[in-house]
Amino acid sequence: MTFGRSGTLFPDYREPGACATRRKRGACEALNNANKESFRFLLTQPRLCKSAARASLPPPEPVEAGSGDPPLTHVTLVWRGGVQEDWLRFGKPVAERILDRRTRIESYAPGQVFALVRWASNDYGTVGSTLTIAQAAGFGEPFTTLPQVDPGAQILLSVRSWPKVRQVFALIDAIEDVGIDPCDVAPDHWHHVHNRLAGGMQVRSYSPARHRDWLRRRKLQS
DSSP: OOOOTTSSSSTTOOOOSSOTTOOOOGGGTTTTEEOGGGTTOEEOGGGOOOOHHHHTOOOOOOOOTTSSSOOOEEEEEEEETTTEEEEEEEOOOSEEEEOSSSEEEEEEOTTOEEEEEEEEEETTEEEEEEEEEEEOOOTTOOOEEETTEEEEEEEEEEEESHHHHHHHHHHHHHHHHTTOOGGGSOHHHHHHHHHHHHTTOOOOOOOHHHHHHHHHHHHHHO
């Protein structure tokens, strides 16, 4: 049995680098399209920064309670091809700030759901692959601290290792195939997926009928 330099059965295991799973987008099609002028950093085309002055702005400051503005959750994305590659599988930020060609910050209002993918590698292969589906928290709501998420968010699903990340990608693709925006999926479904994957059990599909029920319940709760 031969092991690669990474110490696994898969020599020098590297998956991302313009990962092939960023394909079906539906309502989120505008997100994360590679741009040749950005050194392969994933930019959001409708919100490309065209002003050099904006690129030099400092990171956004947190909103204080009582200011009248909703608190925003800021997600920092870094793209250093082959070393650190962060992107959003889905998400609809209310604001975006590009710091440089490799780093940008996307901001989410309370209640919004996003899927953050983080991948890192070194000379010996992949050192980390994670996918976190999280929901931005509001004033007074509990949240969990997360790397590159300020101040944190409510974790709905979290997986590590690229095989599990790809498994969640397939589930998201299936949801998009039936015409449902994953940003609007019931948070309970992501909890269900997390628990089933952790237990090695089969995940129930998310049907349009279940989605309609969730939308009705959300409307009654609002």
